[in-house]
Amino acid sequence: MLSWGAASGRALRWASGRAPARGLRASPRARTAMPSWVIDRYGSNEVLRFTRDMVFPIIHFPNEVIIKVHAASLNPIDLSMRSGYGATALNMKRDPLKLKTGETEFPLTLGRDVSGVVMECGLGVSYFKPGDEVWAAIPPWKQGTLSEFVVASGNEVSFKPKCLSHTEAAALPYVGLTAWSALNQVGGLNQSNCSGKRVLILGASGGVGTFAVQLMKAWDAHVTAVCSHDASTLVKKLGADDVVDYKSRNLEEQLKTLPLFDFILDNVGGSNEKWALDRLKKWSGATYVTLVTPFLINMDKLGVADGMLQTGVTVGSKTLKHLLKGVHYRWAFFMPSGPNLDEIAELVDSGKVPAVSSLGILAT
Numbered sequence: 001m002l003s004w005g006a007a008s009g010r011a012l013r014w015a016s017g018r019a020p021a022r023g024l025r026a027s028p029r030a031r032t033a034m035p036s037w038v039i040d041r042y043g044s045n046e047v048l049r050f051t052r053d054m055v056f057p058i059i060h061f062p063n064e065v066i067i068k069v070h071a072a073s074l075n076p077i078d079l080s081m082r083s084g085y086g087a088t089a090l091n092m093k094r095d096p097l098k099l100k101t102g103e104t105e106f107p108l109t110l111g112r113d114v115s116g117v118v119m120e121c122g123l124g125v126s127y128f129k130p131g132d133e134v135w136a137a138i139p140p141w142k143q144g145t146l147s148e149f150v151v152a153s154g155n156e157v158s159f160k161p162k163c164l165s166h167t168e169a170a171a172l173p174y175v176g177l178t179a180w181s182a183l184n185q186v187g188g189l190n191q192s193n194c195s196g197k198r199v200l201i202l203g204a205s206g207g208v209g210t211f212a213v214q215l216m217k218a219w220d221a222h223v224t225a226v227c228s229h230d231a232s233t234l235v236k237k238l239g240a241d242d243v244v245d246y247k248s249r250n251l252e253e254q255l256k257t258l259p260l261f262d263f264i265l266d267n268v269g270g271s272n273e274k275w276a277l278d279r280l281k282k283w284s285g286a287t288y289v290t291l292v293t294p295f296l297i298n299m300d301k302l303g304v305a306d307g308m309l310q311t312g313v314t315v316g317s318k319t320l321k322h323l324l325k326g327v328h329y330r331w332a333f334f335m336p337s338g339p340n341l342d343e344i345a346e347l348v349d350s351g352k353v354p355a356v357s358s359l360g361i362l363a364t
Contacts, residue, residue, distance in 0.1 A: 031056045036147035038107035042084035054107065057143065057151035062124030064151055067134060070116040071170035072145040075207065077334075078110040081140060086296035092304055093141040111144035112137050114152075115160055115169035125154045135160040135345075137173035139336045158341030161348040174334065175207035176344045178291065179215060182208075182265055182332035184340075187289045189263065194219035198259060200279065203267030204240065205231030208291065211353070212265055213238045218352040224258060226251065255279050266290040282326035293331045 036054035039047045057066055080086070091105055115135040118128050128134065136157040138145055160169045183189045189197075199216050203209045204225035216223045217239035225240035232243045244254050252275045260281045266272055269292025280286035294314060299307030315331055322329040347353040 034148040036107075036109050037111075038109050039082060040106045040108075042082065042087065044083070047082065049107075051107070054109065054147060057147075057149055059120065059122045059151065061153070062122040063154045064122045065118050065125055065128055065134075065154055065157060066120040066149055066151050067114055067116045067136070067157070068119045068149055069114050069145055069147060070166035071114070072111045073113040073170045073174075074110075075112055075174050077112060077140060077174070078144070081108075081110060084300070086140065086300065088299040088304060088307070089296050090141045092299075109144040109147050109150075111146035112140065112174040113170045113172070114138060114145040114150055115164075115166040116150075118157075119149065122154070127154060128157065133160045133166075134158060135169045135173050135341065136338070137177050137334070137336055137341075140334075153336075155338045156336045158338045158345055161345040163349050171207075172211070172344070172348075173341060176211050177337060177340055178332075178334040179208045179212040179265075180337075180340050180344065181335040182289045182291055183212060183215060183263075185335060186330050186332040187263060187265070187287055189216075189219065189221075191219045194221040197221045197262040198224070200224045200226070200255070200261045200264045200276075201240075201267070202226045202265065202272055202276065204235050204243075206267060209265075209267050210235070210238055212267075213240050214353045215347070218347055221263075224255075224261070260286075262286050264288045266292065268292065277322055277325070277327050277329065280327045284326075285328070286326075287328040287330060288322070289330045289332050291332050293333070295331070295333075 032055070033053045034056050035050070035052045037048060037050055038054060040049060041047055059066060081090075087105075094105060095103075113135075114137075116133075118130050118132045118134055120130060121128055134157050136152050138150060138152055138156065142152075143150065160166070189199075194216065199221045201209055201212050201216070201223060204213055205227035209225070209227070213223055213225055213235060223240045224242040224244060225235045226244045226246050227235050228247050229245045232245060235243050242258065244251065246254075248254075251272075256279075261279055262281060262284070263286065264276055264280060266276060266288065269290060273290065277288050280288060293311075295307075295311045298310045298314075301307065302310055319329050344353070
């Protein structure tokens with residue numbers, strides 16, 4: 001966990017100026033640069049560089065806000081992006097019409113999660129005001145949160161849960177929204193249709209998995225969690241009804257001893273996909289959702305056009321193949337969403353997703 005101004009370790013303390021009065025200016029006149037962790041090229045850890053001269057973010061659109069970062073966290077996506085994963089697709093998203101000739105994405109700031117305070121609002125923002133405590137997950141095609149300030153669209157931001165500190169809150173948005181996307185937006189699960197459903201979560205002890213366990217229990221599903229023995233105590237505390245140790249013996253054989261499932265969330269991928277769909281109830285609307293897809297890899301290897309074509313053929317053929325067998329096959333991705341964070345914040349403040357501290361340790 002990275003927490004600006006944290007008391008432990010070698011803390012980084014930022015100078016905090018007064019918030020400017022709201023008006024026509026897009027940013028404070030006195031600030032042109034800020035401290036930030038950036039990369040100037042893709043590679044391993046040695047490409048990370050600390051600078052005090054990162055360009056200060058400005059508001060380009062009326063629906064944007066500038067957030068003073070109080071805490072940020074790292075996720076596996078940040079490590080992958082540092083190495084160049086997804087660069088082709090993300091650069092297309094940053095400049096779809098290729099208008100910025102000669103410019104690159106560098107220097108690039110990593111970090112998706114942020115908890116902080118609104119410093120300035122665009123003229124079209126009415127839901128937030130300077131001084132509001134908020135949290136957000138910044139999309140990977142934007143400059144990240146390992147900075148003193150970050151700019152975000154108002155529809156990506158939500159009020160921080162009142163029961164959490166900034167440090168605790170910064171561990172949750174990215175993994176929470178990724179799980180929410182897979183279970184709710186793609187999988188169609190919600191509070192009114194989960195009661196009694198049997199849900200299998202592969203990779204239940206990671207950041208996304210631990211949140212998914214808690215969300216499914218909050219919605220009254222029966223949860224079977226797959227993880228290593230070392231994580232089984234934690235996963236049980238999060239509410240899992242059954243915990244399966246994938247290291248003790250063959251996972252497929254262990255799951256064959258259990259009743260079939262209504263829903264499977266796969267955070268692991270690999271060979272699991274070859275047999276996991278056989279553990280679903282046929283012709284009952286049962287669904288398999290995986291977060292491990294070749295979309296970005298295809299575009300990195302094949303380019304935009306061929307990568308998208310290959311991805312479409314792959315997902316289309318798999319969807320049809322499994323539909324003919326009586327089950328639904330779907331891909332899911334992280335989706336930034338302030339409204340969905342509102343719902344997550346409500347669950348956290350109500351105590352229905354209580355183990356956020358444990359989740360934060362795993363997510364950072």
